[in-house]
Amino acid sequence: MSNTTRSKPNKPDARAKLLDAAFSLIRAKGYCATSVDDLCREAGVTKGAFFHHFKSKEELGVAAANHWSEMTGIFFATAPYHDHQDPLERVLGYLDFRRAILQGEVREFTCLVGTMVQETYDTAPAIRAACEASISGHAAKIEADIAEALARAGMKPDWSAKSLALHSQAVLQGAFILAKANGGAEIAGESIDHLKRYICLLFNRS
């Protein structure tokens, strides 16, 4: 005990606070509209601290995307839908879960990397790559369950598990855009319902 402040591995308080500020500001205003000063103000640190931890704003963007991958990875890995032993139920449970977390303000349930990649795909290759890795990394986990469900059902359709997993991410990302345009989560929820219905139809369930 004794050391409330960890000796070696971390304690870079400012860095964590900046990443946190990046999550909320970029999700609300976008990457470009979020200035370095905004981030420092929100995080309660100075510009010196910012450029000590990130050598440019772009590097913070990359770090934010990577941190997002980590956080969401943990978040979904510990979600209850993994309990089902039937892989199809896990996929459906995943969608129920995603629908259930459409709570609160729009900026609180939308996707950081989906927002960021829209602005940066043509101008900041490093950010684009980090966002791509985040999305496809998440999709790969769903793909595994879909592939298992396919094998268990003895199905060999003309679509791949990967394309369906990516399609599910497209639906979610698109649902977020409609929610932003509309100002509410309702539309997003109904879109997830359609996706769930589609998967049920594909697997002849219920």
Add this chain to the structure above:
Amino acid sequence: MSNTTRSKPNKPDARAKLLDAAFSLIRAKGYCATSVDDLCREAGVTKGAFFHHFKSKEELGVAAANHWSEMTGIFFATAPYHDHQDPLERVLGYLDFRRAILQGEVREFTCLVGTMVQETYDTAPAIRAACEASISGHAAKIEADIAEALARAGMKPDWSAKSLALHSQAVLQGAFILAKANGGAEIAGESIDHLKRYICLLFNRS
């Protein structure tokens, strides 16, 4: 005849050129990263011209979204899929058409208002509203065909024509995000395939 340049209603050359510049720049870099100077440079006009036609950058954003609604309205209204007398075939033809126009660079086939609303939904209410009108206006046209297909098939499902029309827009918008992240149109095309397959399953077709 005689007046190639319309007498009253338009001919504001600079305005049209600025709107044109807005289309290509905002689709490539986003709304915030596109500066007024950028727009003037691309359009080949001066700042004076810009602020003569638009009293602020936000007003240009609104005008661009409205112009986008007009242009895409005409573009889709004159597309060949309207020839089908069967409403379901029109819906499916619409999706084939949307898949077919995924050509060239990503910035050339993605959606202006979908891109813009992500950045502005929380900071520029007027732009958000214009983007919302654009998306839901377009969706309403598809909704009409879906409703007609539903009536013709004598179906009364537990989902509405409106929600399916909006879902199709969510899929398209999400497909654009994946295309931006991935750098290619392939993923987007496959997502549209999934949507088409879904609608076929819903209507028990082929």
Add this chain to the structure above:
DNA sequence: AATTAAGTACCGACCAGTTGGTATGTTGTC
């Protein structure tokens, strides 16, 4: 045990360039 050296984390003044926006023209057309 005291001193030194080095490294990390952070501060805040400062910088040149850019931002959206304005004020004051000029020019061509009805």
Add this chain to the structure above:
DNA sequence: GACAACATACCAACTGGTCGGTACTTAATT
């Protein structure tokens, strides 16, 4: 000669980024 459609010069505020300095911890040297 009034008015729309531009052009040019200019502005304060802000942009991302730099830089010299400080406080603190750790390891090596004395």
